[in-house]
Amino acid sequence: MKSIRIAAVLAAFAILPATQATANDDGQKAFEKRCKACHDVKFEKHKVGPNLAGIMGRAAGTTDFKKYKALEGVSFTWDETNMDGWITDAKTYQKDHADMFSGKPTTMNVKVKDAAERASIIEYLKSK
Numbered sequence: 695m696k697s698i699r700i701a702a703v704l705a706a707f708a709i710l711p712a713t714q715a716t717a718n719d720d721g722q723k724a725f726e727k728r729c730k731a732c733h734d735v736k737f738e739k740h741k742v743g744p745n746l747a748g749i750m751g752r753a754a755g756t757t758d759f760k761k762y763k764a765l766e767g768v769s770f771t772w773d774e775t776n777m778d779g780w781i782t783d784a785k786t787y788q789k790d791h792a793d794m795f796s797g798k799p800t801t802m803n804v805k806v807k808d809a810a811e812r813a814s815i816i817e818y819l820k821s822k
């Protein structure tokens with residue numbers, strides 16, 4: 695009996711990293727397709743948009759990026775919920791949550807309509 699339980703535990707550990715690797719690969723691919731043209735995830739530079747290294751859990755609009763519009767001077771923190779809304783359709787999200795933003799229209803014209811794709815991008819961002 696005991697050896698079966700140990701085998702089951704070992705099997706669970708063997709499966710877990712493999713699943714995470716897949717989720718992260720999907721997230722990386724989706725990020726590269728949807729976000730990378732405008733965002734870097736290393737601590738090096740800003741592109742058309744601000745650097746996103748460590749973005750999950752960070753206060754919005756607080757890098758030294760010079761061209762924040764909607765996110766200039768805001769006071770909220772990025773979590774899974776607002777990130778999901780933001781990348782679903784940034785312009786509509788701003789319109790629907792006007793109290794969260796500065797009032798200047800965002801220049802991030804991005805719509806990721808697929809919920810699973812958004813979730814994988816968010817998982818990827820959490821790892822950066």
Ligand code: HEC
Nearest residue numbers: 728729732743744754755762763764765781800801802804
């Ligand atoms: C066409 C260029 C472009 C693309 C593509 C783009 N963004 Fe952006 N992003 C921007 C710009 C510009 C800003 C600044 C927005 C503002 O202040 O109005 C921004 C801001 C952000 C912020 C806020 C950062 C902070 O410091 O608070 C997050 C988070 C973000 N983008 C995530 C994403 C994700 C995730 C994707 C891919 C699904 C993506 N963006 C795709 C241009 C882009």
